[in-house]
Amino acid sequence: MAFLPLQSKNVSDAENARCELLAESQRLFRLRPHSRGGRINHTNEMIFTNARLIFPDGIRDGFEVVVEHGKITAIRPPAPRLRQAGKRVRDNEVVDLNGNYLAPGFIDLHVHGARHRDTMEGSVEAFRAICDFHASGGTTSLLLTTATAPLDEIVKVLQAVRDSRTANTSIAGVHLEGPFISKAKAGAQRAEFIQNPSPTAVRQLLEHADVLKRVTIAPELPGALEAIHAFYVHGISVSGGHSDAWDKEAIAAFDRGMRSATHTFNCMSSARRRGVYRVAGLLEFALSEPDISCELIADSHHVSNTLMKTLYHAKGAQGICLVTDATAGAGLPEGSQFALFGKDCIVKNGVCLLADRSALAGSAACMIDLVRTMVLEVNVPLYEAIGMATENPARAIGLEPKGRLTVGADADLVVLSPQIEVVQTFAAGREVWSN
Numbered sequence: 001m002a003f004l005p006l007q008s009k010n011v012s013d014a015e016n017a018r019c020e021l022l023a024e025s026q027r028l029f030r031l032r033p034h035s036r037g038g039r040i041n042h043t044n045e046m047i048f049t050n051a052r053l054i055f056p057d058g059i060r061d062g063f064e065v066v067v068e069h070g071k072i073t074a075i076r077p078p079a080p081r082l083r084q085a086g087k088r089v090r091d092n093e094v095v096d097l098n099g100n101y102l103a104p105g106f107i108d109l110h111v112h113g114a115r116h117r118d119t120m121e122g123s124v125e126a127f128r129a130i131c132d133f134h135a136s137g138g139t140t141s142l143l144l145t146t147a148t149a150p151l152d153e154i155v156k157v158l159q160a161v162r163d164s165r166t167a168n169t170s171i172a173g174v175h176l177e178g179p180f181i182s183k184a185k186a187g188a189q190r191a192e193f194i195q196n197p198s199p200t201a202v203r204q205l206l207e208h209a210d211v212l213k214r215v216t217i218a219p220e221l222p223g224a225l226e227a228i229h230a231f232y233v234h235g236i237s238v239s240g241g242h243s244d245a246w247d248k249e250a251i252a253a254f255d256r257g258m259r260s261a262t263h264t265f266n267c268m269s270s271a272r273r274r275g276v277y278r279v280a281g282l283l284e285f286a287l288s289e290p291d292i293s294c295e296l297i298a299d300s301h302h303v304s305n306t307l308m309k310t311l312y313h314a315k316g317a318q319g320i321c322l323v324t325d326a327t328a329g330a331g332l333p334e335g336s337q338f339a340l341f342g343k344d345c346i347v348k349n350g351v352c353l354l355a356d357r358s359a360l361a362g363s364a365a366c367m368i369d370l371v372r373t374m375v376l377e378v379n380v381p382l383y384e385a386i387g388m389a390t391e392n393p394a395r396a397i398g399l400e401p402k403g404r405l406t407v408g409a410d411a412d413l414v415v416l417s418p419q420i421e422v423v424q425t426f427a428a429g430r431e432v433w434s435n
């Protein structure tokens with residue numbers, strides 16, 4: 001059996017992983033995959049062969065991945081055993097990946113839109129177009145992200161997402177970005193709709209706690225600490241961002257359940273003087289606290305390479321979640337104009353800008369672009385960059401059956417070329433995009 005832990009940290013890690021994999025392969029004959037209800041016409045069994053598998057701790061050759069009814073049911077050495085047992089494996093059930101990489105499907109916690117469509121439209125068609133575009137970048141689960149707007153408009157989006165989720169399984173829920181943010185750090189968000197998190201507003205949102213998975217909030221706002229606690233106890237991931245907080249306010253938010261930072265470095269306070277003393281802001285708090293996971297827009301525009309390296313060395317591979325923060329300009333040709341939160345924007349040099357060029361307006365990226373940036377410009381091993389796009393975001397929002405190549409996980413998969421480009425994307429074992 002070929003077993004090549006090419007990028008594993010050390011021999012004992014690799015040996016542990018090998019034992020895990022063999023144990024998983026032995027479970028094959030015990031595991032009975034459960035059906036997702038029969039709406040999707042899955043092939044009964046698919047076997048992905050001849051791939052380099054990307055795990056959280058390394059890349060391994062010499063295994064195949066078996067998928068049944070939308071779930072991974074085995075990861076094992078190529079199995080002559082099936083044929084010996086008299087079971088026929090038809091060619092069209094075997095997917096030869098020609099030595100390409102196979103990774104878990106990407107999970108993007110921060111997506112506003114793509115191709116002229118925006119989450120705030122609140123329509124099934126818009127949601128579908130956004131998910132389809134991001135599938136081309138390897139994303140199989142995403143949080144549709146709202147903009148700062150009147151609360152009633154945001155609630156309408158939450159309702160629309162609830163109505164769409166059964167038909168569109170790529171939608172993992174909603175990320176609320178505003179209106180509970182700082183006017184001093186609004187970025188491209190519309191300042192006139194910013195408000196404090198009143199108990200009434202929080203109650204109204206918590207009626208949609210089944211779809212609301214993440215909230216970006218500025219900890220220093222009046223009422224923010226109570227709101228953070230309320231979101232936290234409802235299982236909603238709380239992320240500090242668009243914030244002018246001092247570290248003391250960030251620490252108080254952490255004590256109430258804040259465990260993430262939104263698009264780290266962008267639209268957040270950093271160290272500055274208070275009187276004669278230099279005091280940390282939200283940025284330094286996020287860098288220094290191991291239990292805070294940091295969003296990073298690694299699109300080569302929002303954050304410089306030095307800053308990305310700083311983040312990587314401060315947080316480690318497990319402390320970063322790559323996010324696109326993609327807007328309606330993603331997927332549009334150079335020079336295209338589009339609207340963002342009611343503001344005119346333009347796609348210029350591969351980035352989205354306000355039409356007056358005064359600020360960035362989200363990104364034009366998809367997730368594979370960020371993975372490639374981390375590998376090529378930040379010198380992160382590929383398997384760690386993949387972890388930042390899969391396992392880490394799954395952990396941040398409790399999306400447990402996803403984000404790893406492991407037995408029992410959803411068969412959300414992405415095939416990558418050696419040049420780190422997406423070749424094919426599968427959701428629940430079904431091809432949803434191919435190059």
Ligand SMILES: [Zn+2]
Pocket residue numbers: 110112145177325362
């Ligand atoms: Zn955003």
